[in-house]
Amino acid sequence: MAGIVDIGIHLPWKRLSGKETGIAWDRPGRGERAVASYDEDSATLAVSAALKCLGARNVKDVDALHFVSVSSPYSEKSVASLVAAAADLGNLIRTGDHCGSLRAGTSALLSALDAVKAGTSRHCLVCAADCRLAPPGSMLEMAFGDAGAAVLVGTDGAVAEPLAAVSHSQEILDTWRTDEQRTVRTGDARFNRVEAFTKCTLDACKAVMARAGIEANQIAKAVITSPDGKGHGAVAKPLGLDPKAVVDPRTDALGMLGTAQPFVSLAAALEDSNAGEKILLACYGDGCDAIIFEVKAGVEQFKAQKRLASPTAQLGYVKFLAYKRMLAECGGESNAFASQIQASREAPISLRFHGKKCQSCGTINTLSLRVCPHCGTRERFDDIKLSKKGVLNTYTQEHYFPTPEPPVTMAVVDLEGGGRYLSQMTDVEAPEVKVGMPVEMTFRKLHEGGGFHNYCWKCRPVREAPK
């Protein structure tokens, strides 16, 4: 039986408060939203979530990876293949990009469940991430949040298995963004709520409950996602769901997380569930996917981790605009040289984070060298995975390197198990940097040289999640 084996959530470090935004626009404000750092995008959020989901698992049997986003960093180019490379899943993998609809996450999940059920894939990884842009000053600005979520689908040790699924497709224009538009557009709010979201979601939920033969009172948790993170109550009531069963999407704390939202909420629901319970997952977007899951024994292990507890720091509104590249003249961008050809050649280190261990002297080299600098042996290296944990050997803070978040901390990291790597440090406040501090590697965007996204591994302080 195919089911959800695990879910990884990546929430960015920074939060923008409604109060801070309110001060900027001279109006009252409340709540918070998650903000991806200036060096994060949907691809890097997806990678971070994927790595959390895979954890220490043997990744050799992930046969498919789906990238899901309505804010993909590329309109034409697979990001699934980038995520697969950065998650070091090997080249013999099916990759697919699911874009365009807020429902794309559940659509990809249903495809993954089908593939595993059919036996064409042993594991499928569905990586959904979004950093949706809203017009500055609009209500959407605080309504949106940035996050990544990865769902591992497989057969063994499932946390939840689908009992029934229904997909309702509806051609309707309520939320959109054309190729020419950077920011999301929404039409009439009442029309969107009543005619689009509520109607489709009710229809799909009723159908899936009928298909599963389940009454509303049997549903222990209902995850209902709407484009603005609201309105789930309006659906729950006519369905007859217990209001307490409806999972809070935490929109007031994180914002509506785009295609990652259903999985973030599902993870929260599962962490609070027991084996045998039924969960309704309904995801709206140009129609609605509705799935009834039964919680399985694997949930006990799943509950040990608190996926939504993550360290946070506040971000000022002006820096928020800079992060989102809404301040056209503020600088902070380097016009760095980049070569698509060189990038391809160096992917083993820059994307997969592999090193080369000298077969003669055992030195772990983190440069793409052909001759060991220590013993002179030519072309005899073993390809190895480098550790993503290490200790800061030395550092400096660069005040003249263009960045939206000066100064740039340049960090020399000694990796666990060997190998040294120089990288920028991110998600850091300058005064907390100390020689000897533990750091972890995180996949980020470095610059836009060459007219494309240049990704690499940065390091960041290891932070405890709040209890």
Add this chain to the structure above:
Amino acid sequence: MSMKDKIAIIGAGCTLFSENFGQDYSDLMVESSGEALEEAHLTGKDIQAAWLGTAFPDAGVWKGRSGMDLAQSLGIFDIPITRVSNYCATGGDAFRNACYCLLAGEADVVMALGVEKLRDRAPQESLVKMMVENGHPIMQKGFTAAGTFAVTATRHMHEYGTRAEHLGQISVKNHKHAVHNPKAQYRTEVTLEQVMRSPMVAWPLTVLMSCPTTDGSACTIMCRAEDAKKYNEDYVLLKGHGFSVSTGWDLPFYDERHSFTSYRATEVASRKAYKDAGVTNPRKDLDMCEVHDCFASVELLTYEDLGLCKRGEGGKLVDEGATAAGGEIPVNLSGGLLSCGHPVGATGLRMLYEITRQMQGKAGKRQVANARLGLAHNIGGPGAVSSVTILGARD
């Protein structure tokens, strides 16, 4: 083979190191070579081979990509001229290659000339831009030149308790020395407080712990020692030279065996030069050093790499005042790169110019009494390449 007493410097020249807005790349060369030729009683036509040191044509004015830029500027044709580029050790390397030519007997009179024209562009557009925009798209991205040297300061402070104020004191000392150097860009004393409170460039290095962006040229003319008196009675002898490339541009930051508290290239190059010159106790045997203080931290590490003090005691040497004018082993009496600036390809030859004048007793208020032996040191790249030259007074 020791190089001791086989080569003589018969002429040396140096422009004002500054923002020479009125001079172009060629004007700088004409001025430095003119002073050197005049001293050697030669004209350009007497030069039989030349080495042109320019490190960063693309950071400056796209001049200095080949020896032809020296030929055209000085009107010297039909001789071999090689352009040398070896980061900040470029000047020292041009000198080394010219000496080798004399030792090989391929020419009798040779020129080494270093020049860099950086201030036709704003500082942000020249050397800073080089690392921000050029180079590898990912490796080292985030560094400026200051950062590559700042990480050594950080580690030295961590391991040995060195303080940022030690770096500040080096800047204070060198600025004080420069007051007496008419060729220096900055000839104003600074206080420790000014150094420490000047804008941060790359922690812990402030602006006043960093060399400025500068135009300049320097030149030396050499012959074999036995011919020296034919050209100039007041010649100076090469006593020793060492040159080493000891790591790479990227490698130190990705190499677990790299210490960040020492530049191996300096150790290797200086030990070879000491062997040539018969120097066994550099702190005693040498009368002065010109060392590569592109950033104050580099001067501190270089004290230790040259063996002027024990490992980890660079800060103590500063506290003792041993490297200040009048001290046991004065370092950077010219004001160093911190005051003279650092037109990259010219710097090594500017140091040789300075030591030559010291050996001749012509260093004005900077003169060390009875100077017999002086050392010039460059370090280039992230400490990967080093040139160490020891000059001595003639008998």
